[in-house]
Amino acid sequence: MSNKATRIYFDNAATTPLDPAVLEAMMPYFTDKFGNPSSIYSYGRESRLAIENARKTVAKILNAHPAEIFFTSGGTESSNTAINAAIHDLGCRHIITSPIEHHATMHTVDHLYHLGEVALSHVKLLPSGHIDMDDLEQLLANSQQKCLVTLMHANNEIGNMIDLHAVGNLCKMNGAIFHCDTVQTVGHFPLDLRATPVHFITGAGHKFHGPKGVGMLYINENVKIKPYIHGGSQERNMRAGTENLYGIVGFAKALELATEQYDTQSNYIKGLKLYMMEKVKNVVPGVTFNGDPLGRSLYTVLSVSFPKTEKSEMILFNLDINNICVSGGSACTSGADQGSHVIRAINNDPNQVTVRFSFSKHNTREEIDFVVEKLKEMI
């Protein structure tokens, strides 16, 4: 028996369920339209057309040129590619990043640093968890080498967002390359890349009701990088290997739907987040919210810290046995668990237990009422 109906899924920043309309768009490419996109006969041409149409759709939505859109396996590959290209192809020798980046960025940057290929600086954070723009300006101004700035658009754990244009303009003024991990915002916020000073952005289909294992990398037409997976001539010689045809079709369809639904869904989901904040505040004494949830913040994410007690330490376990799906992320938990580097960087309080609730269009206020009632019992 499936217990799908009785589960509450509040972990949409981790992944989202596939939209049935996306599955419908993908289905023919699993069955009848199976041709290899590189084949020259009709089956192949049909597949090639589907990929190029998907590229045009994505480019149009992001206001980019189709030649600037590369399909990848997801956010991790896209960020790895952009960061490595900035160092190896574009001459960057100094990386400026933050202590709260996703591991896809953080571990790539650390790897290059440990190889001795780059200098590394971390921009300071303000008490709100936002990056200190004055410090970024100083780091850029004082750098003796060409810089790569890699800062995420929206943080997946606490929801804080950078001012993309302000960071991009600072980079531009200082001749720096700017990579922005937009995995949590592509499909959730309108982006106009023609009007945004950024060299690389990234996306992952499964964050906006598309399929897993497919993503995109936008590479601004003014930067020229070298092929990064060698082999066939796919993705304009940059990323060899037979394309994830149905994934790419699904990615474009999901982005199309998310864009059509943006106004209504974003307001609805923001309403859920605010409702949850109010309810938790009223019910659980001593609760705090991480980041800047009422300021420049993702409407999908709410990071809550509860006072640590014997009972609250078991919160993730207790939520799970009550069929409530959320993510953890505390400054430090047990010896085996390193805890969250993001929470440690913004709030190094070992006496708190942190839970990330993240919402989608499928969630309801009734679910929030139920979860808050359970939280009351658990804390």
Ligand SMILES: Cc1ncc(COP(=O)(O)O)c(C=O)c1O
């Ligand atoms: C901000 C951010 N960047 C990168 C990634 C990595 O994306 P993927 O798992 O699709 O490679 C994620 C996914 O968790 C993310 O939230």
